[in-house]
Amino acid sequence: GAVVSQHPSWVICKSGTSVKIECRSLDFQATTMFWYRQFPKQSLMLMATSNEGSKATYEQGVEKDKFLINHASLTLSTLTVTSAHPEDSSFYICSAPSVAGGPDTQYFGPGTRLTVL
Amino acid sequence: DAKTTQPTSMDCAEGRAANLPCNHSTISGNEYVYWYRQIHSQGPQYIIHGLKNNETNEMASLIITEDRKSSTLILPHATLRDTAVYYCIVLFSTSGSRLTFGEGTQLTVNP
Numbered sequence: 001g002a003v004v005s006q007h008p009s010w011v012i013c014k015s016g017t018s019v020k021i022e023c024r025s026l027d028f029q030a031t032t033m034f035w036y037r038q039f040p041k042q043s044l045m046l047m048a049t050s051n052e053g054s055k056a057t058y059e060q061g062v063e064k065d066k067f068l069i070n071h072a073s074l075t076l077s078t079l080t081v082t083s084a085h086p087e088d089s090s091f092y093i094c095s096a097p098s099v100a101g102g103p104d105t106q107y108f109g110p111g112t113r114l115t116v117l
Numbered sequence: 118d119a120k121t122t123q124p125t126s127m128d129c130a131e132g133r134a135a136n137l138p139c140n141h142s143t144i145s146g147n148e149y150v151y152w153y154r155q156i157h158s159q160g161p162q163y164i165i166h167g168l169k170n171n172e173t174n175e176m177a178s179l180i181i182t183e184d185r186k187s188s189t190l191i192l193p194h195a196t197l198r199d200t201a202v203y204y205c206i207v208l209f210s211t212s213g214s215r216l217t218f219g220e221g222t223q224l225t226v227n228p
Contacts, residue, residue: 043219105163106153108160
């Protein structure tokens with residue numbers, strides 16, 4: 001099946017620094033990718049839709065200046081958490097749709113655990 | 118997208134069939150039923166989807182009632198590795214639709 005990777009798998013950073021998370025579709029192209037955030041014992045919350053070659057679309061309540069998304073190619077989307085604070089500590093997951101799996105089948109990355117000290 | 122209702126948790130004995138129900142009484146005719154699961158600390162994994170007919174693949178079977186207001190995901194021979202949160206999601210089939218995750222069902226497979 002289609003594979004989506006994320007890098008890094010985990011990161012620890014100091015408060016006030018920025019962290020970049022990469023999401024790659026390894027064997028298929030994705031003009032759209034999605035970014036989710038998951039706090040402990042909670043469900044996934046969609047943050048934004050990443051669009052190749054155009055601006056990302058953010059969900060209500062998600063600060064676009066804090067969570068910068070760049071979709072520079074058909075296989076790569078990046079999420080940069082700027083000026084990270086402890087409340088940004090979370091599990092960040094990306095996904096990409098692949099028509100190979102049928103309509104609307106999404107393939108998810110393994111996730112990136114961010115801890116802000 | 119139609120709202121779904123799932124039990125919070127379920128238990129199943131290893132080797133037995135796990136039957137996970139999902140209610141989606143407000144589903145419309147063009148909405149598909151999708152199932153994903155998330156093993157602890159991993160990204161979600163696609164399991165199966167269907168529109169009207171029952172579906173089966175190498176992972177599971179999906180049984181959709183005739184009125185489409187509910188469905189059941191069946192894992193025929195559950196193993197310990199099937200312990201996960203299972204999400205039932207209903208949405209229109211347009212390319213790259215956004216997924217809205219509910220709370221899902223925590224399935225625990227016991228030895």
